[in-house]
Amino acid sequence: MNEVGTSMSNENTYTNNRNFNLTGRLAWKIFDPTRQPNINWASESYKSYNLLFETGARTLILELQSTYFELQALKDIVRQYIELYKTNKSSMKIVLDQYVIEYASLLDLQQSKTQTLNQLSMLLEYYNRYITKAANLAEKINLDHISMIVPEEPLELTGEWNLPVDETVQKGKSEREEIQNAIALSEKKKWEGLSLLGNYIPSLGLVGTISTSNSEGYTEAPSQAGKQNHWNSVNRWNSSVMVNMTWQFDGGVAAANAQSYFKQSERSRDDARQKEFVVASQIISSYGQYELAKIEVESARQGLESAMIAEKVARERYSIGITDYSTVVLTTTTLAKSGINFSNSISKYNTAVAQLYRYSATWPEGTQELLTKLMEELK
Numbered sequence: 394m395n396e397v398g399t400s401m402s403n404e405n406t407y408t409n410n411r412n413f414n415l416t417g418r419l420a421w422k423i424f425d426p427t428r429q430p431n432i433n434w435a436s437e438s439y440k441s442y443n444l445l446f447e448t449g450a451r452t453l454i455l456e457l458q459s460t461y462f463e464l465q466a467l468k469d470i471v472r473q474y475i476e477l478y479k480t481n482k483s484s485m486k487i488v489l490d491q492y493v494i495e496y497a498s499l500l501d502l503q504q505s506k507t508q509t510l511n512q513l514s515m516l517l518e519y520y521n522r523y524i525t526k527a528a529n530l531a532e533k534i535n536l537d538h539i540s541m542i543v544p545e546e547p548l549e550l551t552g553e554w555n556l557p558v559d560e561t562v563q564k565g566k567s568e569r570e571e572i573q574n575a576i577a578l579s580e581k582k583k584w585e586g587l588s589l590l591g592n593y594i595p596s597l598g599l600v601g602t603i604s605t606s607n608s609e610g611y612t613e614a615p616s617q618a619g620k621q622n623h624w625n626s627v628n629r630w631n632s633s634v635m636v637n638m639t640w641q642f643d644g645g646v647a648a649a650n651a652q653s654y655f656k657q658s659e660r661s662r663d664d665a666r667q668k669e670f671v672v673a674s675q676i677i678s679s680y681g682q683y684e685l686a687k688i689e690v691e692s693a694r695q696g697l698e699s700a701m702i703a704e705k706v707a708r709e710r711y712s713i714g715i716t717d718y719s720t721v722v723l724t725t726t727t728l729a730k731s732g733i734n735f736s737n738s739i740s741k742y743n744t745a746v747a748q749l750y751r752y753s754a755t756w757p758e759g760t761q762e763l764l765t766k767l768m769e770e771l772k
Contacts, residue, residue: 416603426596438581444571444573454751465548467523481725504719515729524541564754565675568755586650592641679749683746689741690742
């Protein structure tokens with residue numbers, strides 16, 4: 394709005410005008426060659442972000458599962474060594490009493506003491522490993538520095554894998570997020586290049602303009618009388634619609650950058666194909682570990698049962714004087730090793746199953762719903 398103030402002339406007239414102007418402009422691109430490539434680029438970028446998030450989630454879940462299975466095995470081994478230590482401590486007291494009455498030899502007594510102390514040393518060592526692993530697991534799930542994770546569930550076989558190896562490999566190749574992300578990155582770079590090339594194609598649009606102006610006031614009116622006869626008010630409206638064409642020339646810079654993006658797209662495609670070999674290798678290796686773990690669990694179970702019987706028989710034979718304490722020491726050591734083997738075999742089996750879930754892009758029961766909820770919260 395413009396206002397011209399009062400001005401007096403030599404003939405005692407004055408002028409007082411107010412001017413108002415308003416202009417509106419609306420532009421609409423009817424045809425834009427870069428629009429769809431930019432939309433596709435944004436879509437692939439969002440897809441890549443989600444795939445990276447899921448990849449990290451799967452890796453974290455596998456790490457937590459593997460660590461938890463190891464922690465369960467360590468807890469079970471500690472339990473076994475506590476039982477063995479208690480048994481050996483009681484046996485040492487019996488051997489000491491027998492030595493006092495000259496029923497047991499000094500060798501038997503010293504062997505009993507040595508075995509008991511060795512069992513205590515192993516108990517402390519595995520208990521230290523257990524504490525360290527519990528603290529590591531607490532760190533992985535971001536608990537405070539004075540917390541530890543103590544497993545409540547007993548160590549046992551968890552789940553099984555029912556798909557044959559060829560179907561598992563095919564499932565992994567088609568669903569693994571790492572492969573899909575490489576493909577998404579390839580598509581993203583491709584659309585980025587196409588968007589740059591689209592700048593060389595003319596874009597068409599409509600431009601509409603509308604304006605209004607108003608002017609009112611006195612022009613050279615008498616200063617005292619008759620000024621109403623000199624009042625003027627003028628309104629004007631103007632509108633126009635034009636077709637707009639934009640055509641960009643940059644000497645080939647955009648075309649050169651587009652070729653660079655196309656090369657990056659090809660590299661991402663090659664990366665996706667390479668990841669297929671990695672996925673197949675991971676699945677085949679984990680499937681082999683799974684099959685071996687099933688055999689190892691059964692073998693370790695039978696070995697533990699035999700060792701328990703042998704240790705019990707050796708103690709009974711010693712108690713009636715048929716054998717010396719060396720046999721008890723040997724069978725007890727074998728029992729401890731058999732218990733460790735059995736606990737570790739279960740941990741290996743459970744880890745192999747967890748790896749097959751991870752490498753075939755299969756979510757463990759209940760985790761996918763939790764992940765979906767977490768992703769919604771992050772949005």
